[in-house]
Amino acid sequence: MIKISFPDGAQREYASGTTSSEIAKSISEGLARNVLSASVNGQVWDISRPIAEDATIRFHTWNDPEGKATFWHSSAHLLAEAVEALFPGTKFGIGPAIENGFYYDIDLGDRVLSSDDFGKIEDKMKELARQKNAYIRSEISKADAIAYFKDKDDEYKLELLEGLNDGEITFYQQGGFTDLCRGPHIPNTSSIKAVKVLSVAGAYWRGDETRKQMTRLYGITFPKQKELTAYLEMLEEAKKRDHRKIGAELEIFMFSEKVGAGLPIWLPKGTALRSRLEDFLKQEQIKRGYQPVITPHIGKKELYVTSGHYEKYGEDSFQPIHTPREGEEFLLKPMNCPHHCEIYGHRPHSYKELPIRIAEFGTVYRYEQSGELHGLTRVRGFTQDDAHIFCMPDQLKEEFLDVLDLTTYVLKKFGFEDVTAQISLRDPDNKEKYIGSEENWNKAERAIIEATQEVGLDTVTELGEAAFYGPKLDFIVRDALGRKWQLGTIQVDYNLPERFELEYIGADNQPHRPVMIHRAPFGSMERFMGVLIEHCAGKFPLWLTPDQMAILPISDKHIPFAKSVKSQLAQHDIRGYIDDRTESIGRKIRDTELKKIPFMLIVGDKEAESQKISIRKQGEGDQGSMTIVEFVEYFNNLL
RNA sequence: GCCGGCAUAGCUCAGCUGGCCAGAGCAGCUGAUUUGUAAUCAGCGGGUCGGGGGUUCGAAUCCCUCUGCCGGCUCCA
Known part of the structure; x- marks a missing residue:
C-alpha cells in the first residue's frame, strides 16, 4: 500500500501502482471527469501514470494553470498530427503550451502556409480529436529514439535528443503521431472540443537568429465551444481597444513617415492628457522631496563611455553626431542617469543632504530594430518619468520602500488594481555580462528582495533579466481585459556612482560612495498612455480627459446661453x-458620443427659461436636468 | 535586422486572372434647413493607386527595389 497526501492535509491509502485518475475517481466521479493532470510530489504527471510510492498529490483541472497547460500542450500534439496528415514530410521543432494556447514550430520545406490553410487544419484537428485517441506514454532508449527520428529525417528532434540523457527519454503517441516529449498529457483527444488556429509567423529554431527560421503555428483550444467563442470575443474587444486605433480616432498622437518610424508625435488632445499625467506625478514627487531638473537631449560620447553604456550599447545605438569643425562626438541621450550623475557630482555633498532625489521627464532616443516598433509601446523616442535617488547605503531600504509606495499609489490612481512585480536578477551562469563587484550586486539584490517582502508585494523572480549595472524590479499590471503589461521600474545601482566617482562626506569627515536608485513609475509617458488607452478603451478618468463635457445647443439661438454655462x-x-455647428441635436449627440466625451450638456428653450441644463452621460444616456450648482456638485463627486 | 503579409481620396473599403475617363460611404466645402437625446437634405471639390525603376502596344493590377504599416521571431540601458 502507498500513502497519498492531499492539499487539504488529508491522507489516504491506495494499492501501489494506483493512478491519479483512479485516486480522483475514489473521491468523486465529477473530479475524475474534470482532472487533466496531477502534480505528484511536485511534478506534473499524466493521470494514467501509476504511482508506486508514498506521494503528495494535487489535481489539475481546466481551472488552474497547470491543467490548462496540459490541455494545450496535448492540443499542440494534435495540431502536429493534423499538419503531418495534411502535409506529409513536415519536420517538427518544439510545440509548447503558452499563456493563451500553444504553438508548434514546424519546417514545411518549400511550402508556405497562410491563413487560408487554417480552416483545413482546424477541421483535421477536430476530426482527429473525435477519434478519442489516447496519449500513450512510453520510455524509450536514446538509441531507439535516434533511430526513429533518423528514419523520419527530422533533424530538429535529433538535435533535441542530443541534449537528453539515455534513460530519461519518453515518447508520446496519439493516433498516428509520435513525438519526443516529456509530457504530461491529457488522457485522450476527446476533451478537445473547440479548436482555432490563430496565426502563423516565422520563428528562429531555438530562438537563435543565426539559425533556420521555421514556421510557427499558433492555436488555442477549449473543452467547450462556448469558451472559444468567448475568447474570440475578447480578442475582438482587444482589437477595438487597440491604442493605435483609438489614439488616431481621438487625435491623441500620430506618426509621420517623414518624421520617421517609431517617433510619436503628440497632438493637442494627447498633449493635454500627458500634461495632466505629468503634473499629477510632479506634484506627488515634490511632496516626496524630489527636485525637478532639465538636461540636454544630447551628450558627449565620453559621458556614455564613463557610464559604460557606450561599451554595452554603442554599436546598437544611433551613431554619434559629429560637430563639423571640432570633430566632437555627441550621442542622442539614450537615458538620463549619466546626466543626473553629473548634476550630483557638480559640487561636494554632505551626508546631511542625502538622500538627493533628482527628477526629470527626460526624453530619450534609442535605436530599436525596425521590426520591433509598435504603436506607442515600442518606439525610438520617448519620455521617461525618470528620477535618480542618491543616498547612503543605510538609507537604501527606506528610499526603496518609498518608491514602491509611490509606484503602487500612481498605478492605483489610474485604475490598475492588479499589480504584481518581477524581480530581475543576474544570470548566475553568466556573471561576466554585468559590471560591478560581487559584493555590491549581492547588496542590491538583497535590498530589492527584502523591500518587496516587507510590503507584501506579489512577485516573481527571473534570473538573467537584470540590467547590466544592477538588479531591477519591474511592475506588471493587468488591464481591464486581463492582459499583462510591464510599466514602471525600480533599479538599484552601486555601479554608476563608482564610475562617476560620486561621493559624499560622512559624519567621519571621510568620503563615501552613495548608492543610486533609478526609478520611473509610469516607465515612459508613451507606453503608459498606450496601455492606459487600452485599459479604459479611450474613456479616460474624468480628471484626466481633455474635454470633460460638451455643451450642445439645440439651435443656434441657444449659443449665448451655452456660452454662459461654459x-x-x-x-x-x-x-x-460648445458644439456650435448648425446641426441637429441628434447629430451633435452622436458625434460627441463617438468622441467619448464624458458629459453632454444639452441646452434649449426649456433650459434657458428654467436656468437648468439637461445632462447626458456618455454611454448611459439622458440623466435628466439640474441646475449648474447641482451639476457642479454631482460632477465633483465623481472626480 | 529576419520570416510572412499589407499599402487605392482625410478615414473605411470596392476595383476578378493587365485593357472603356479609378469608384462608394463617411469626413470636407457650399447652400438650404434652426432642429429636444446616437447620422436633415441637396450640390461640389478631392487620388502622379506609398516612392523609384522595369516588363508590356497598354500597369492600380506582373517583376525588382526603397519607405511605412501589420503578425511573429530576435532585441530592449
Whole structure:
C-alpha cells in the first residue's frame, strides 16, 4: 500500500501502482471527469501514470494553470498530427503550451502556409480529436529514439535528443503521431472540443537568429465551444481597444513617415492628457522631496563611455553626431542617469543632504530594430518619468520602500488594481555580462528582495533579466481585459556612482560612495498612455480627459446661453467646449458620443427659461436636468 | 535586422486572372434647413493607386527595389 497526501492535509491509502485518475475517481466521479493532470510530489504527471510510492498529490483541472497547460500542450500534439496528415514530410521543432494556447514550430520545406490553410487544419484537428485517441506514454532508449527520428529525417528532434540523457527519454503517441516529449498529457483527444488556429509567423529554431527560421503555428483550444467563442470575443474587444486605433480616432498622437518610424508625435488632445499625467506625478514627487531638473537631449560620447553604456550599447545605438569643425562626438541621450550623475557630482555633498532625489521627464532616443516598433509601446523616442535617488547605503531600504509606495499609489490612481512585480536578477551562469563587484550586486539584490517582502508585494523572480549595472524590479499590471503589461521600474545601482566617482562626506569627515536608485513609475509617458488607452478603451478618468463635457445647443439661438454655462462651469474648473455647428441635436449627440466625451450638456428653450441644463452621460444616456450648482456638485463627486 | 503579409481620396473599403475617363460611404466645402437625446437634405471639390525603376502596344493590377504599416521571431540601458 502507498500513502497519498492531499492539499487539504488529508491522507489516504491506495494499492501501489494506483493512478491519479483512479485516486480522483475514489473521491468523486465529477473530479475524475474534470482532472487533466496531477502534480505528484511536485511534478506534473499524466493521470494514467501509476504511482508506486508514498506521494503528495494535487489535481489539475481546466481551472488552474497547470491543467490548462496540459490541455494545450496535448492540443499542440494534435495540431502536429493534423499538419503531418495534411502535409506529409513536415519536420517538427518544439510545440509548447503558452499563456493563451500553444504553438508548434514546424519546417514545411518549400511550402508556405497562410491563413487560408487554417480552416483545413482546424477541421483535421477536430476530426482527429473525435477519434478519442489516447496519449500513450512510453520510455524509450536514446538509441531507439535516434533511430526513429533518423528514419523520419527530422533533424530538429535529433538535435533535441542530443541534449537528453539515455534513460530519461519518453515518447508520446496519439493516433498516428509520435513525438519526443516529456509530457504530461491529457488522457485522450476527446476533451478537445473547440479548436482555432490563430496565426502563423516565422520563428528562429531555438530562438537563435543565426539559425533556420521555421514556421510557427499558433492555436488555442477549449473543452467547450462556448469558451472559444468567448475568447474570440475578447480578442475582438482587444482589437477595438487597440491604442493605435483609438489614439488616431481621438487625435491623441500620430506618426509621420517623414518624421520617421517609431517617433510619436503628440497632438493637442494627447498633449493635454500627458500634461495632466505629468503634473499629477510632479506634484506627488515634490511632496516626496524630489527636485525637478532639465538636461540636454544630447551628450558627449565620453559621458556614455564613463557610464559604460557606450561599451554595452554603442554599436546598437544611433551613431554619434559629429560637430563639423571640432570633430566632437555627441550621442542622442539614450537615458538620463549619466546626466543626473553629473548634476550630483557638480559640487561636494554632505551626508546631511542625502538622500538627493533628482527628477526629470527626460526624453530619450534609442535605436530599436525596425521590426520591433509598435504603436506607442515600442518606439525610438520617448519620455521617461525618470528620477535618480542618491543616498547612503543605510538609507537604501527606506528610499526603496518609498518608491514602491509611490509606484503602487500612481498605478492605483489610474485604475490598475492588479499589480504584481518581477524581480530581475543576474544570470548566475553568466556573471561576466554585468559590471560591478560581487559584493555590491549581492547588496542590491538583497535590498530589492527584502523591500518587496516587507510590503507584501506579489512577485516573481527571473534570473538573467537584470540590467547590466544592477538588479531591477519591474511592475506588471493587468488591464481591464486581463492582459499583462510591464510599466514602471525600480533599479538599484552601486555601479554608476563608482564610475562617476560620486561621493559624499560622512559624519567621519571621510568620503563615501552613495548608492543610486533609478526609478520611473509610469516607465515612459508613451507606453503608459498606450496601455492606459487600452485599459479604459479611450474613456479616460474624468480628471484626466481633455474635454470633460460638451455643451450642445439645440439651435443656434441657444449659443449665448451655452456660452454662459461654459463660463460658469469654467469657474469650477470643469472644462469642455460648445458644439456650435448648425446641426441637429441628434447629430451633435452622436458625434460627441463617438468622441467619448464624458458629459453632454444639452441646452434649449426649456433650459434657458428654467436656468437648468439637461445632462447626458456618455454611454448611459439622458440623466435628466439640474441646475449648474447641482451639476457642479454631482460632477465633483465623481472626480 | 529576419520570416510572412499589407499599402487605392482625410478615414473605411470596392476595383476578378493587365485593357472603356479609378469608384462608394463617411469626413470636407457650399447652400438650404434652426432642429429636444446616437447620422436633415441637396450640390461640389478631392487620388502622379506609398516612392523609384522595369516588363508590356497598354500597369492600380506582373517583376525588382526603397519607405511605412501589420503578425511573429530576435532585441530592449
